[in-house]
Amino acid sequence: MAEREEQQRKGISRRGLFGAAGAAVATGVAGYAAHSVIATPESQASDSSGPVEFHGPHQAGIVTPAQDRLHFATFDVTAGKRDALVSLLKEWTAAAALITAGRDIGQYGAVNGPGEAPPEDTGEAVGLPPARLTLTIGFGPSLFVDAKGNDRFGLADRRPAALADLPHFIGDTLDPARSGGDIAIQACSDDPQVAVHAIRNLARIGFGTTAVRYSQLGFGRTSSTSRAQTTPRNLFGFKDGTNNLKLEDTAKLEQQLWVQPGDGPDWMTGGSYLVARRIRMTIETWDRTSLSEQETIVGRGKGTGAPLGKADEFDPIDFEAKGADGEYKVAKDSHVRLAHPQFNNGAELLRRGYNFVDGSDGLGRLNAGLFFLAYQRDPRKQFIPIQQQLSRSDVMNEYIRHVGSGIFACPGGVQAGSFWGEKLFA
Amino acid sequence: MAEREEQQRKGISRRGLFGAAGAAVATGVAGYAAHSVIATPESQASDSSGPVEFHGPHQAGIVTPAQDRLHFATFDVTAGKRDALVSLLKEWTAAAALITAGRDIGQYGAVNGPGEAPPEDTGEAVGLPPARLTLTIGFGPSLFVDAKGNDRFGLADRRPAALADLPHFIGDTLDPARSGGDIAIQACSDDPQVAVHAIRNLARIGFGTTAVRYSQLGFGRTSSTSRAQTTPRNLFGFKDGTNNLKLEDTAKLEQQLWVQPGDGPDWMTGGSYLVARRIRMTIETWDRTSLSEQETIVGRGKGTGAPLGKADEFDPIDFEAKGADGEYKVAKDSHVRLAHPQFNNGAELLRRGYNFVDGSDGLGRLNAGLFFLAYQRDPRKQFIPIQQQLSRSDVMNEYIRHVGSGIFACPGGVQAGSFWGEKLFA
Numbered sequence: 001m002a003e004r005e006e007q008q009r010k011g012i013s014r015r016g017l018f019g020a021a022g023a024a025v026a027t028g029v030a031g032y033a034a035h036s037v038i039a040t041p042e043s044q045a046s047d048s049s050g051p052v053e054f055h056g057p058h059q060a061g062i063v064t065p066a067q068d069r070l071h072f073a074t075f076d077v078t079a080g081k082r083d084a085l086v087s088l089l090k091e092w093t094a095a096a097a098l099i100t101a102g103r104d105i106g107q108y109g110a111v112n113g114p115g116e117a118p119p120e121d122t123g124e125a126v127g128l129p130p131a132r133l134t135l136t137i138g139f140g141p142s143l144f145v146d147a148k149g150n151d152r153f154g155l156a157d158r159r160p161a162a163l164a165d166l167p168h169f170i171g172d173t174l175d176p177a178r179s180g181g182d183i184a185i186q187a188c189s190d191d192p193q194v195a196v197h198a199i200r201n202l203a204r205i206g207f208g209t210t211a212v213r214y215s216q217l218g219f220g221r222t223s224s225t226s227r228a229q230t231t232p233r234n235l236f237g238f239k240d241g242t243n244n245l246k247l248e249d250t251a252k253l254e255q256q257l258w259v260q261p262g263d264g265p266d267w268m269t270g271g272s273y274l275v276a277r278r279i280r281m282t283i284e285t286w287d288r289t290s291l292s293e294q295e296t297i298v299g300r301g302k303g304t305g306a307p308l309g310k311a312d313e314f315d316p317i318d319f320e321a322k323g324a325d326g327e328y329k330v331a332k333d334s335h336v337r338l339a340h341p342q343f344n345n346g347a348e349l350l351r352r353g354y355n356f357v358d359g360s361d362g363l364g365r366l367n368a369g370l371f372f373l374a375y376q377r378d379p380r381k382q383f384i385p386i387q388q389q390l391s392r393s394d395v396m397n398e399y400i401r402h403v404g405s406g407i408f409a410c411p412g413g414v415q416a417g418s419f420w421g422e423k424l425f426a
Numbered sequence: 427m428a429e430r431e432e433q434q435r436k437g438i439s440r441r442g443l444f445g446a447a448g449a450a451v452a453t454g455v456a457g458y459a460a461h462s463v464i465a466t467p468e469s470q471a472s473d474s475s476g477p478v479e480f481h482g483p484h485q486a487g488i489v490t491p492a493q494d495r496l497h498f499a500t501f502d503v504t505a506g507k508r509d510a511l512v513s514l515l516k517e518w519t520a521a522a523a524l525i526t527a528g529r530d531i532g533q534y535g536a537v538n539g540p541g542e543a544p545p546e547d548t549g550e551a552v553g554l555p556p557a558r559l560t561l562t563i564g565f566g567p568s569l570f571v572d573a574k575g576n577d578r579f580g581l582a583d584r585r586p587a588a589l590a591d592l593p594h595f596i597g598d599t600l601d602p603a604r605s606g607g608d609i610a611i612q613a614c615s616d617d618p619q620v621a622v623h624a625i626r627n628l629a630r631i632g633f634g635t636t637a638v639r640y641s642q643l644g645f646g647r648t649s650s651t652s653r654a655q656t657t658p659r660n661l662f663g664f665k666d667g668t669n670n671l672k673l674e675d676t677a678k679l680e681q682q683l684w685v686q687p688g689d690g691p692d693w694m695t696g697g698s699y700l701v702a703r704r705i706r707m708t709i710e711t712w713d714r715t716s717l718s719e720q721e722t723i724v725g726r727g728k729g730t731g732a733p734l735g736k737a738d739e740f741d742p743i744d745f746e747a748k749g750a751d752g753e754y755k756v757a758k759d760s761h762v763r764l765a766h767p768q769f770n771n772g773a774e775l776l777r778r779g780y781n782f783v784d785g786s787d788g789l790g791r792l793n794a795g796l797f798f799l800a801y802q803r804d805p806r807k808q809f810i811p812i813q814q815q816l817s818r819s820d821v822m823n824e825y826i827r828h829v830g831s832g833i834f835a836c837p838g839g840v841q842a843g844s845f846w847g848e849k850l851f852a
């Protein structure tokens with residue numbers, strides 16, 4: 001542990017070794033170059049290869065302009081008491097700070113003499129840039145009180161009321177193996193190998209204390225979280241993320257996204273609640289639906305993404321406008337109407353989901369869908385009522401099925417010298 | 427069918443609509459812009475967004491510099507006779523030519539009046555560039571004679587001897603649901619959404635005639651197929667693809683990769699045989715192995731990728747060199763020795779595999795590995811003997827498990843006006 005921290009402090013570098021800045025030092029181990037040089041990242045650029053700052057008032061990976069790829073995992077704490085959990089969170093935080101900066105976690109080996117110990121970093125991201133990696137942690141209800149009612153870590157009285165157990169929604173067919181988890185880690189990056197590497201190395205550090213409960217790759221983002229981003233398309237072929245909370249909406253973010261002082265326990269101030277839903281999309285059925293039916297269901301045009309009756313994607317939706325047939329142009333049971341703040345007491349979400357295809361389903365169809373991720377200040381006022389309304393009335397339900405679910409309390413940002421969730425244990 | 431072909435002929439354009447070259451025409455359908463403009467692709471560039479030519483003497487996607495992402499699927503023909511299969515291959519070929527050029531497959535709708543028909547293209551790649559998409563087809567043994575011994579399509583006597591049933595290899599634990607298939611389609615692209623879109627739309631066109639048997643996403647390439655590419659890393663953290671057949675080895679490709687006149691039935695001339703193996707890697711165990719052990723198993727350094735005892739990745743391997751201890755520097759049972767042409771009667775492979783992570787395995791571990799793809803002139807002289815040797819002696823076997831398998835005859839390239847496998851049915 002002390003040795004690992006020592007190495008982490010040295011700032012073993014992924015960029016430094018192979019990048020232009022690197023002055024790699026070859027050691028005696030055959031063909032092996034030790035990572036002993038501290039990197040001077042040439043840029044903190046916001047381009048798709050640069051690093052995203054890990055430290056700050058809020059966790060990165062929430063309003064960060066949505067990266068292209070996702071590796072999401074939840075973990076169960078399988079052994080150990082409060083102290084072991086705190087140690088793990090410290091180790092994870094140190095590792096997260098390194099890998100988000102594009103560095104490896106410690107050396108390849110050389111702990112007990114060259115080559116005789118397992119490498120500390122698994123190595124598959126060597127030579128790759130930071131690729132805008134962000135790592136975002138959240139704590140699930142079971143970390144506070146587990147299914148058997150045990151307060152394993154002495155945290156029961158620190159559970160925020162907003163970290164509500166999600167109710168059963170109409171149509172839910174949840175797979176327990178793809179739901180829940182004591183801890184969630186969301187890795188987003190523009191390079192999937194970098195995101196995979198991050199989760200894998202955190203899983204490895206956690207080995208003995210935690211086990212991966214489930215893991216989900218997302219190959220393409222389905223949301224924009226900045227006005228500077230173009231809106232991507234989901235697997236129904238529609239632009240997704242148009243009316244999303246965006247990082248530029250700073251005032252609204254305080255109102256809708258970030259937990260404010262007094263909202264609940266102090267340790268969550270500056271944090272946000274994450275709801276994750278694995279939503280299977282029966283794309284084969286959708287693909288046999290007519291274009292006009294598809295557009296009616298969504299409430300937007302497929303090509304432009306504009307609200308029905310409007311021309312441009314970002315035109316405001318006119319919920320009153322009617323066509324010559326006397327019907328609302330944006331139908332009463334359309335997805336965007338049912339999900340819009342005007343019909344949800346002003347509630348909004350920061351959506352940050354990803355498309356997935358996990359092979360095929362044994363019935364000759366692709367196992368495809370949306371791994372829905374949404375951040376918010378209070379799920380009791382945001383995700384839960386919105387989803388209650390959607391699950392009751394959204395015609396889109398004919399084409400989707402919620403098969404996995406999780407809710408997580410994501411604490412505020414990490415300051416240098418602190419660790420993920422420090423205030424929770426204070 | 428005639429209508430679809432008519433639309434395909436018109437060259438409905440993905441680039442044309444949203445790219446700079448596009449003069450999109452808005453139709454009456456609310457917010458929907460019809461794709462009625464023929465694209466003039468600005469570039470046939472080899473950059474990661476440009477198109478790769480679909481037509482040519484060989485199929486694209488074999489020596490094409492390996493793209494970053496994979497969507498691979500195999501299909502079973504579930505209904506119809508020879509004619510239906512030929513029609514499908516024609517439709518698939520026309521669609522493949524369009525989407526590899528970055529175009530949509532027909533319009534969003536408007537077949538029987540605006541918006542009343544299902545869109546012909548599923549739409550999720552609208553606005554995306556061609557992203558070097560290649561689509562490569564192969565025919566499995568079961569297309570010629572199925573498991574019950576039926577010659578469903580009158581092809582029994584056209585089966586090449588080189589399309590051998592793969593023998594059982596020591597350690598094989600194959601899942602039938604992830605093995606075999608009448609037809610395989612490999613979609614490679616630098617954008618996963620483009621690769622997913624391609625397989626999905628081909629699956630959709632095949633609906634009623636074929637069913638997806640299995641589908642596999644690969645998030646990162648594990649091979650280079652050109653000397654212009656840097657060597658990527660597999661999930662053991664090692665450079666993979668160093669000693670691979672490369673597109674620049676033109677003389678060797680004739681000898682090792684492309685089926686030559688006289689090798690077997692004419693219809694395979696200019697083609698190649700694909701072996702696909704889903705190889706699960708128990709990365710958690712590997713990660714607990716010391717660096718020197720890992721390097722001994724592979725026979726190369728982890729940092730540099732150089733052969734043990736050498737300094738540079740591309741230095742030739744010295745299989746005779748011994749260390750001070752009298753042992754071979756590149757161990758007798760190392761992977762690179764056992765797989766090297768010198769110990770396999772000169773046999774080589776063009777490897778084109780991808781890393782995968784398909785969630786977790788229910789035991790707290792990532793379900794991760796290598797989706798191994800290798801092209802060759804004759805599997806009886808190449809993949810089969812090499813894998814027999816590896817399965818017997820490779821120490822790496824302690825850390826890997828072959829769980830899926832397939833072999834496919836990939837015919838020569840498609841000429842404009844022809845279709846995938848035309849000569850097979852001639």
Ligand code: HEM
Binds near residue numbers: 240372386
């Ligand atoms: C597979 C499932 C889903 C699909 C395909 C889908 C698709 C879409 C699309 C195409 C839009 C319009 C573009 C935009 O403004 O982003 C949209 C908007 C929206 N969706 Fe969904 N969605 C899904 C599930 C959900 C769920 C589960 C929720 C929350 C419970 C949700 C909440 C919203 C919200 C709040 C909006 C913005 C509405 C507005 O203010 O205009 N969606 N969705």
Ligand code: HEM
Binds near residue numbers: 664666774809
């Ligand atoms: C998960 C399984 C595998 C892993 C992790 C793996 C990894 C590697 C690595 C790291 C190299 C050295 C770099 C290079 O020259 O590309 C290599 C070389 C090679 N591998 Fe594998 N490999 C695997 C399976 C296979 C299989 C199944 C075959 C064929 C039956 C194979 C055939 C080869 C060949 C022909 C070479 C080049 C040897 C030479 O000529 O130097 N590999 N592999």
